[in-house]
Amino acid sequence: FMASDGLHEAIFSDSQISLKMQDVAEVEKIGSNYFLNTGSPHFVCFVEDIEKLDVLKEGRKIRYNKRFAKQGTNVNFVEVTKSGLKVRTYERGVEDETLSCGTGVTAAALVACIKGIKKNAKQFIVHTKGGKLKVSFISQSHQTFSNIWLHGPAAFVYKGFYYF
Secondary structure (H helix, E strand, O other), rough: OOOOOOOOEEEEEOEEEEOOOOOOOOEEEEOEEEEEEOOOOOEEEEEOOOOHHOOOHHHHHHHOEEEEEOOOOOEEEEEEOOOEEEEEEEEOOOOOOEEOHHHHHHHHHHHHOOOOOOOOOEEEEEEOOOEEEEEEEEEOOOOOEEEEEEEOOOOOOOOOOOOO
């Protein structure tokens, strides 16, 4: 199917969907943080005690700073846990925290690989407020990734009608 960042392939199996994400050829290190485009631009910042973080306040600071103000960026706060990663996202356009962000979860997993969070990692389990996802990938080099897949559950959540 077609999305704003191009054509995507998807595989459906029972209640699971696997979505092929765009390859990533460049990751920029900014201090101890990272900036990359996984279909949308993402600033990735590792933190401790993510539950106490004011995502709205801290996300706005980064999204609207001089570097990103014009185009905007999504901001992902990531905590390493025993079971993988925990991610909270401030999303541009929404201008608030969202329950989950596929391109953000993907960005967090790729940066975790760069940071060596798990030796020779080819996938990460990622927990968001919206649920549990898995990101798998092939690391071509320190900053180049291909065959990136986002895996997660599919569930009907809403039906609506729009009249115009």
